[in-house]
Amino acid sequence: MEAAPLPPFPVKMVREGVAELVVPETGETQATTKLPAFYNPLSKVSRDLAVIVVGAYFSGGTCSLAAEPLAGTGARIIRLLLESGSVSEGLAGDISEWAVRLCEINRRRNGLTERLRIEHLDANLLLSRLAVEGRACYVDIDPFGSPARFLENGFRATERRGLLGVSATDLAALSGSSRRTAYWKYGLTLVKTNFYRETAIRALAGFAVMTASRLSLGAEPILSVAYRHFVRVFLRVERGKRRAHHARALVRYLIHCQYCLNVSVISNVTEWREKCSICGNPNTIIGPIWTGALHDKNLVERILSSGHASDPTYGEAIKIIKAISEELDDIPWSFQLSEVSRRARTSPPKTKHVVEKLREVGYRASSTHYDPAAVKTDAPPDVLTKIVKELVHN
Numbered sequence: 265m266e267a268a269p270l271p272p273f274p275v276k277m278v279r280e281g282v283a284e285l286v287v288p289e290t291g292e293t294q295a296t297t298k299l300p301a302f303y304n305p306l307s308k309v310s311r312d313l314a315v316i317v318v319g320a321y322f323s324g325g326t327c328s329l330a331a332e333p334l335a336g337t338g339a340r341i342i343r344l345l346l347e348s349g350s351v352s353e354g355l356a357g358d359i360s361e362w363a364v365r366l367c368e369i370n371r372r373r374n375g376l377t378e379r380l381r382i383e384h385l386d387a388n389l390l391l392s393r394l395a396v397e398g399r400a401c402y403v404d405i406d407p408f409g410s411p412a413r414f415l416e417n418g419f420r421a422t423e424r425r426g427l428l429g430v431s432a433t434d435l436a437a438l439s440g441s442s443r444r445t446a447y448w449k450y451g452l453t454l455v456k457t458n459f460y461r462e463t464a465i466r467a468l469a470g471f472a473v474m475t476a477s478r479l480s481l482g483a484e485p486i487l488s489v490a491y492r493h494f495v496r497v498f499l500r501v502e503r504g505k506r507r508a509h510h511a512r513a514l515v516r517y518l519i520h521c522q523y524c525l526n527v528s529v530i531s532n533v534t535e536w537r538e539k540c541s542i543c544g545n546p547n548t549i550i551g552p553i554w555t556g557a558l559h560d561k562n563l564v565e566r567i568l569s570s571g572h573a574s575d576p577t578y579g580e581a582i583k584i585i586k587a588i589s590e591e592l593d594d595i596p597w598s599f600q601l602s603e604v605s606r607r608a609r610t611s612p613p614k615t616k617h618v619v620e621k622l623r624e625v626g627y628r629a630s631s632t633h634y635d636p637a638a639v640k641t642d643a644p645p646d647v648l649t650k651i652v653k654e655l656v657h658n
């Protein structure tokens with residue numbers, strides 16, 4: 265077979281997982297959206313997570329088709345085909361002609377000519393076509409910035425009982441730093457809090473669940489991660505109004521006091537209280553965001569006992585999943601110990617000691633996967649502050 269011509273810009277060969285990939289040469293600079301085709305080595309962990317989660321979700325069966333409509337140079341879909349152990353065929357698309365060209369080169373290089381179809385097409389067109397012609401068991405939405413404009417078609421293209429993985433890198437909007445963007449892009453009212461990474465995960469999960477419920481689909485997060493420049497949520501997709509309603513009902517609001525850090529969940533804006541019940545200062549509202557569980561415990565266990573767990577390629581991703589397995593994921597907030605210590609006018613104690621002490625006095629508590637110096641707890645902030653003070657002074 266004749267080799268495909270290389271593109272008219274510098275390229276290099278990289279190895280990621282078991283894949284050999286021809287990608288644009290970026291020199292000293294990081295991958296940017298200005299490149300003729302996109303490959304970001306910093307997103308390896310995001311791709312590792314996709315391989316691991318898809319492998320465990322479909323273990324014991326097969327995923328007959330995985331679709332990646334924003335595939336760049338094909339690193340993710342190629343690795344899903346080579347490493348997940350459960351995907352038989354793939355469909356990749358990209359709007360960029362050069363990304364598609366490199367994806368074709370990489371397909372051939374990795375011996376996937378028969379198993380991977382590649383389309384030079386807009387993601388929404390590709391997904392709409394899939395929705396009509398035959399859905400995929402797994403759909404992966406991995407855009408620059410916000411996935412908002414691809415999610416509805418992403419769900420339409422996902423097989424019932426299938427899986428959708430979505431990532432976002434517009435963390436300023438999702439974590440409450442760019443409040444205007446959160447509002448116009450996602451319809452969310454967010455504020456920056458000391459648990460902004462938790463907010464970003466739950467804002468994306470909630471937006472996805474609301475998008476699915478409009479289509480009478482029940483989407484449920486089965487693994488959710490905040491890591492460096494991205495947040496990523498994997499959602500199981502089920503058909504039916506009852507399921508859609510059930511999931512949508514867990515998309516709720518938080519009431520947060522920025523003065524004493526008091527925070528609670530309300531189901532509806534009508535339950536809003538203007539003043540903090542602890543310190544009397546004005547409350548702020550956050551939402552609507554996902555307030556249900558972020559992970560499926562069985563899936564997490566399956567991952568941790570799979571072959572991927574002992575393979576060093578996935579070391580960083582497995583570290584995250586181990587941390588997730590210890591996290592209380594039904595508490596939709598956390599406390600940064602630096603912030604609590606500042607209020608207690610003391611230095612921050614070790615997270616482990618705070619978690620142990622909170623449990624000792626009868627509260628639920630855990631660490632988080634996204635911040636080694638944060639705790640999740642149902643204890644009120646004044647109790648937490650007292651414990652922090654005691655731990656440092658004893």
Ligand SMILES: C[S@@+](CC[C@H](N)C(=O)[O-])C[C@H]1O[C@@H](n2cnc3c(N)ncnc32)[C@H](O)[C@@H]1O
Binds near residue numbers: 304334335339357385
């Ligand atoms: C973040 S990159 C994808 C990286 C890839 N998923 C990976 O893991 O290596 C986003 C890609 O979306 C492509 N893109 C942007 N807008 C698009 C659209 N409307 N339809 C299809 N592809 C698009 C870009 O060309 C780029 O390759």
Ligand SMILES: [Zn+2]
Binds near residue numbers: 521526542543544
């Ligand atoms: Zn307060």
